[in-house]
Amino acid sequence: MELRDFINPDKENDMTTGKKVARRKLSLLELATELGNVSKACAIMGYSRQQFYEIRRNFQTFGSEGLLDRLPGPRGPHPNRVDEAVETAILDHSLKCPSHGPLRVAQQLVLQGIQVSAGGVRGVWSRHNLLTRHERLLRLEKTAREQKLELTDEQVRLLERFSPEFRERHIETRHTGDLVAVDTFFVGTLKGVGRVYMQSVIDCFSRYAFGRLYTSKLPVTAVHVLNEDVLPFFEAHEARIETVLSDNGREFCGRPDRHPYELFLQLEGIEHRTTKVRRPQSNGFVERLHRTLLDEHFRIKGRQRWYESLEEMQKDLDAYLQRYNTERPHQGRGMNGKTPLDVFLKGIPKTGADKNKGTGKAA
Numbered sequence: 001m002e003l004r005d006f007i008n009p010d011k012e013n014d015m016t017t018g019k020k021v022a023r024r025k026l027s028l029l030e031l032a033t034e035l036g037n038v039s040k041a042c043a044i045m046g047y048s049r050q051q052f053y054e055i056r057r058n059f060q061t062f063g064s065e066g067l068l069d070r071l072p073g074p075r076g077p078h079p080n081r082v083d084e085a086v087e088t089a090i091l092d093h094s095l096k097c098p099s100h101g102p103l104r105v106a107q108q109l110v111l112q113g114i115q116v117s118a119g120g121v122r123g124v125w126s127r128h129n130l131l132t133r134h135e136r137l138l139r140l141e142k143t144a145r146e147q148k149l150e151l152t153d154e155q156v157r158l159l160e161r162f163s164p165e166f167r168e169r170h171i172e173t174r175h176t177g178d179l180v181a182v183d184t185f186f187v188g189t190l191k192g193v194g195r196v197y198m199q200s201v202i203d204c205f206s207r208y209a210f211g212r213l214y215t216s217k218l219p220v221t222a223v224h225v226l227n228e229d230v231l232p233f234f235e236a237h238e239a240r241i242e243t244v245l246s247d248n249g250r251e252f253c254g255r256p257d258r259h260p261y262e263l264f265l266q267l268e269g270i271e272h273r274t275t276k277v278r279r280p281q282s283n284g285f286v287e288r289l290h291r292t293l294l295d296e297h298f299r300i301k302g303r304q305r306w307y308e309s310l311e312e313m314q315k316d317l318d319a320y321l322q323r324y325n326t327e328r329p330h331q332g333r334g335m336n337g338k339t340p341l342d343v344f345l346k347g348i349p350k351t352g353a354d355k356n357k358g359t360g361k362a363a
Contacts, residue, residue: 022067098136099295173205176347206344
């Protein structure tokens with residue numbers, strides 16, 4: 001075999017740096033053969049005699065591959081790289097839930113029997129240019145648009161990496177219904193419908209959440225979600241709301257003897273507390289709920305579906321909240337990975353009869 005047989009002259013323009021170095025070494029060997037003088041060939045090509053003999057030995061031992069410079073370290077994929085099946089599972093999960101961080105993805109896959117670390121997840125993302133949440137959302141949008149895939153929402157969520165509340169401003173609650181936070185959240189504008197608002201309600205003890213969409217933010221909408229969704233649910237589980245925490249919005253606050261929301265709370269025997277003006281973090285429970293809804297529902301659904309009515313949006317929101325309350329593990333303060341429904345049921349204050357039943361005493 002000729003020395004130049006392993007180089008295709010038609011592809012000289014496409015040669016990498018490594019191949020260019022290999023060709024220079026090959027030229028050194030050819031020149032030494034033509035001149036019959038190793039020292040003169042080394043002087044012309046700029047190599048030492050020691051380098052010449054090392055290059056010739058590598059060529060005689062390994063052939064053309066011996067002329068390529070090789071950096072120390074593992075050849076091919078790193079031995080600690082996750083296998084192909086795990087990498088596929090990571091990419092599939094990131095397509096379904098692009099807002100999940102590496103720790104959440106790793107924990108979710110562990111629950112499915114796939115062992116991988118958060119670092120392994122980041123390694124896969126790095127190789128596929130998916131390190132940022134924005135890049136993963138763009139991938140979801142591109143896949144849904146070009147490949148016409150019908151994506152299912154995997155809403156069984158991971159234990160979040162950080163507490164959902166602001167730790168330095170945490171509000172202590174004692175039991176279910178001790179404090180319920182409410183707020184109005186602007187979702188967006190729906191073509192043909194107009195502005196869409198969500199009346200959000202969350203039990204601060206259990207993080208059990210309610211949400212209903214409206215086209216306006218009036219006191220009647222704030223009353224409606226309490227009367228139709230929240231109070232019936234509490235009554236069905238023999239629990240009651242003691243205090244409601246809201247901001248100072250007009251839909252919540254007004255003259256106690258005239259304002260519909262204030263009058264409704266008085267009729268139900270519920271205390272009304274308000275946050276400090278221009279301090280939304282003092283109602284951190286519901287603010288964190290809004291961020292979760294944005295990351296895990298609205299921003300994803302907005303890229304998957306074209307809504308034409310408020311009813312369609314409400315149906316998807318109800319399905320998400322059902323999974324949020326009953327299936328999604330929660331790592332908020334005191335939650336320890338439990339679902340909001342579990343904590344809600346266990347946090348209902350016991351009556352005197354229930355306490356005596358547990359101790360064996362007569363009521």
